[in-house]
Amino acid sequence: MPRNKVKFALIENENDRKLSYKKREKGFLTKAEELRTLCDVEMAAILYSPFNNEPKVFPNHGAAITTFEKLVELPTLKKSKNMVTSDEFTKKRIEKLNDKLLKVRKKNKVKEVTNEMYEMLKCKEISIDMHPYDLNDLSYVIKQKLIQCLQQQRILPFL
Known part of the structure; x- marks a missing residue:
């Protein structure tokens, strides 16, 4: 059964907040113990809360002090x-996102020009207001498609 999505905001009810804190604290300490055991890492955590008189220290006070000193x-x-x-x-x-965007734009441009090429093969005329860069892209795509086609037919094996 899927859990409900949690809205991250202060829980107004004091008892609900304390209950949620205790559950999450237990889960956090369990994950910390698993991480320490499975990955063999030295770690320490100190948890302060208004619900406890003293801070909780993971794994213990001495180990935490040694880790922080290191x-x-x-x-x-x-x-x-x-x-x-x-x-x-x-x-x-x-x-990274700009690089991704650039790659996607390039892919889309190639698909767009490829579609334009196929439309031309169906005897559609080239629009008069086509930019020279677009014509250059179109000629590049046509050349690539021809090379690909000829290689598949083994006419140009070394291209």
Whole structure:
């Protein structure tokens, strides 16, 4: 049975909020234990909440202090090696999405020109106001299709 989608907002009812916190805290600590065991990583977590008098420390107080001391003693270069600010992350994400967009636009342009080529083969006339770049793209697609066709018929095996 699928779970309902959770709307991320403050739970107004104090008892519901506490119940939700306890469930999620238990799930978080379970996942942390699994990650530590399965991947053999050293990790520590400190959970502060208004529902407990003392903070919860994972896996235990001594191990958490040792882990945090090791983190503090790391050279700055190693500490910041995999850290990314939100601005850097956003810029990288925008670059990736722009690259994806460019590839999709290129694919669409090729499909568009290919359709135009097939329309021409059905004796449709070329529009008079066609841009020279579009004509150039059309000639490229026609050339590629001819090469592909000739290679399939083994007339031009080395192209």
